[in-house]
Every structure is written in structure tokens, then in C-alpha cells.
Amino acid sequence: MDNISKLKQIKTRSQTDVSGQPLIIKETLESTLPLVIKPRLKGVDLTEWVQKNSAEFNADLCKHAGVLFRGFDTTTLETFGNFVNAFGSKPLSYMFRSSPRHELDPGVRNVYNSTIYPKAERINLHNESSYSRTWGMRILFCCLQPAAEGGETPIADSRKVLKSIPASLVQKFREKGVMYRRRLIKDISMSWQEVFQTTDGKEVKDICNKNVIHYDFIGDDHLEIEWVKKAVYQHPSSGEDTWFNHVLFFNKYARYEELGLNPGDKVSEDLIHTDTLFGDGTEISIDEYLSIKNAYQQHTVAFTYEKGDILFLDNMLAAHGRNSYKGERLIATAIIDPTGDE
Numbered sequence: 001m002d003n004i005s006k007l008k009q010i011k012t013r014s015q016t017d018v019s020g021q022p023l024i025i026k027e028t029l030e031s032t033l034p035l036v037i038k039p040r041l042k043g044v045d046l047t048e049w050v051q052k053n054s055a056e057f058n059a060d061l062c063k064h065a066g067v068l069f070r071g072f073d074t075t076t077l078e079t080f081g082n083f084v085n086a087f088g089s090k091p092l093s094y095m096f097r098s099s100p101r102h103e104l105d106p107g108v109r110n111v112y113n114s115t116i117y118p119k120a121e122r123i124n125l126h127n128e129s130s131y132s133r134t135w136g137m138r139i140l141f142c143c144l145q146p147a148a149e150g151g152e153t154p155i156a157d158s159r160k161v162l163k164s165i166p167a168s169l170v171q172k173f174r175e176k177g178v179m180y181r182r183r184l185i186k187d188i189s190m191s192w193q194e195v196f197q198t199t200d201g202k203e204v205k206d207i208c209n210k211n212v213i214h215y216d217f218i219g220d221d222h223l224e225i226e227w228v229k230k231a232v233y234q235h236p237s238s239g240e241d242t243w244f245n246h247v248l249f250f251n252k253y254a255r256y257e258e259l260g261l262n263p264g265d266k267v268s269e270d271l272i273h274t275d276t277l278f279g280d281g282t283e284i285s286i287d288e289y290l291s292i293k294n295a296y297q298q299h300t301v302a303f304t305y306e307k308g309d310i311l312f313l314d315n316m317l318a319a320h321g322r323n324s325y326k327g328e329r330l331i332a333t334a335i336i337d338p339t340g341d342e
Contacts, residue, residue: 022040024040028064031301034066035067038072046072046310069310069312070306070309074142077108077142077332092334093110094112098129098195098250099190100116100190100194101114104330110335111332114333122324125300125320126320127244127316134341136335136338137339138314139313139333141309141333143330144331145330148325148327149326151322151323151331152302153311154322156299156301156319157318161298162232169288169292176279177229178246178279180246181225182273182274183222183273184222184273186222190273201217208225213227230244230245231244236339242317247276247284248276248289248293251274296319305331315335
């Protein structure tokens with residue numbers, strides 16, 4: 001009997017091989033985020049291990065905010081899709097979009113390329129769909145093709161980010177919330193048809209009404225929307241406060257930086273497609289914006305992808321972004337465990 005056949009006979013609780021050694025090795029990189037889990041022996045089935053050790057995995061994920069599975073046989077879209085589907089939650093479709101993406105294969109439903117944002121640009125850290133009334137508790141990334149250079153998925157513990165933002169600024173957001181504004185104009189920004197995944201304006205209005213989003217159709221291909229949400233949330237399992245929002249990502253000063261502009265520069269409206277404000281409509285100052293940006297920078301970590309890596313994040317505890325890159329890069333992503341505002 002070979003080693004793998006022997007391993008399959010091991011009882012769930014043992015979590016060890018025939019010699020009494022653990023099937024996996026846990027270690028950290030430069031930070032506690034992410035926890036790295038590797039197979040001790042070649043051929044350990046990742047899906048089976050996670051299913052048999054779900055309590056241990058869930059505890060690790062909550063503690064570290066993210067887990068990097070490395071060295072397992074997860075180098076194809078099919079094996080990643082099978083792993084994603086092992087958690088009892090079908091991957092969520094990508095609705096109310098903030099960036100363009102597409103399914104990688106119709107046969108592997110709701111597993112997308114991470115983004116088609118230009119490779120020379122960096123994507124600021126954010127928690128997936130935290131601007132929406134609904135989101136997924138968990139997000140997974142699988143490296144199918146690492147970039148020749150760069151292309152890391154930088155991550156940060158949102159609990160630590162919250163603690164590093166000045167207390168007075170956090171209190172303002174607790175009291176007022178955050179207001180999101182988006183201008184959806186075909187061929188200039190993302191179109192409303194792309195964001196809402198429909199060409200039916202009435203359907204968009206129904207979605208907005210259901211989700212307490214103020215909308216204004218300026219023209220057939222020009223929609224402006226505005227809504228208010230909390231900026232600080234409590235994690236449903238751990239009870240910890242976490243910085244869960246798109247305040248930095250959607251703020252106009254992020255766009256200024258992308259365009260190489262200074263805060264006082266005059267900018268055409270067509271170039272500013274999104275903005276964030278305090279919930280009462282007052283502006284977030286450049287100093288406040290920079291305080292938030294600095295908090296992310298203090299806690300951002302990144303690692304070089306290896307083919308087959310799966311980065312598994314608690315979406316409410318860990319923010320993620322993307323570094324610029326050269327060469328070809330393919331990162332598959334899936335979101336599971338739906339939740340939302342009550």
C-alpha cells in the first residue's frame with residue numbers, strides 16, 4: 001500500500017499520517033497574515049483535509065484573517081473549482097460591480113479572473129463588495145499563472161487597520177457612516193449595464209429602491225447613484241470591530257493619485273467617477289484620506305505567488321489589492337458564504 005492510500009485510511013481526528021506526523025505544516029511569513037499551510041507529504045488532498053479539519057481551519061482563519069495554501073495539487077481551474085465547491089456555499093455571482101471581470105470557464109460557474117484592470121496600475125486595498133448591501137464572508141484567490149514580475153495580492157488585517165486610524169476620525173465614521181457616489185457613464189467609466197449586469201433600466205431602479213440607493217438617470221447611458229453605509233462593522237463570529245468599507249478605494253483622491261494629480265488640481269468631472277464622503281455628505285479631507293491610506297500601508301504584507309497557491313481570506317477581516325505586474329498573470333477568484341446588512 002502506498003503512502004497516499006495509507007493516509008486515506010487515517011481517522012479524521014488524528015490529522016496525522018501512519019508515522020504519527022501531521023499531514024500538514026503550518027508556518028508564517030514575515031507577518032501573522034497569512035498563515036501558510038503546506039502538505040508534509042506529496043499527495044495530501046487539500047479539499048479532504050479542510051473538510052475533515054473544518055473547526056481547526058475556521059479558527060485559524062479567524063485568528064490570522066487569511067490562510068495561504070501552498071504546495072497542494074491545485075494548479076488548474078477545475079481543481080480550484082472543486083475546492084471552492086467543497087464549503088457548502090455555491091460561489092456568488094459578481095453583481096453590483098466595481099471593476100470588470102468575467103467567468104473563466106462556463107463549466108466552472110462564478111469563478112472569475114480577479115480583474116482585467118491594466119497591468120501597469122496598482123489596485124488599492126479594499127474588502128470585496130464592502131460598499132454593497134450584500135457581500136461574501138470569504139474570498140479565495142488561486143494562482144494559475146504567476147506574473148513574470150510583480151502581480152502580488154497585497155493584504156492587510158482590517159482589525160489592525162482600524163486601530164491605526166486616528167480615534168477621532170474613526171468616531172466620525174461611526175457616527176456618520178460613509179456615503180458612496182458613483183457616476184456610471186458608458187465609454188467613460190463603467191457603464192450601469194456592466195455594474196448591474198442588465199440592460200433593463202426598470203430592473204436597475206428596482207434594485208436601487210430595494211437597496212436604499214438614490215439614483216438619477218441623466219441619460220440612457222448615464223446613471224448617478226448615491227447611498228450610505230456603515231464604515232466600521234462587527235465580525236459576526238469573533239465580535240471584533242473591523243474596518244470594512246471602500247472609503248479609500250472609491251475616494252476621489254485615490255483617482256487623483258492614479259492620474260498623477262495634486263489634491264488642489266482642477267479635474268474634469270469625466271475623470272472622477274467615484275467618491276466617498278461622510279454619511280452626512282461632508283467631504284473627507286485630504287489629511288483624513290492620507291490618515292486612512294497610512295493605516296493600510298502600516299499593515300500591508302505581500303508575497304510572491306507560486307503556481308497553485310490558494311489565498312483564502314476572511315473578507316471582513318482582511319483587505320486585499322493588487323500590485324502592478326509584467327508578463328502574463330492569471331488569478332482565479334471566487335466568493336462564498338453570502339451575508340449582508342440587516
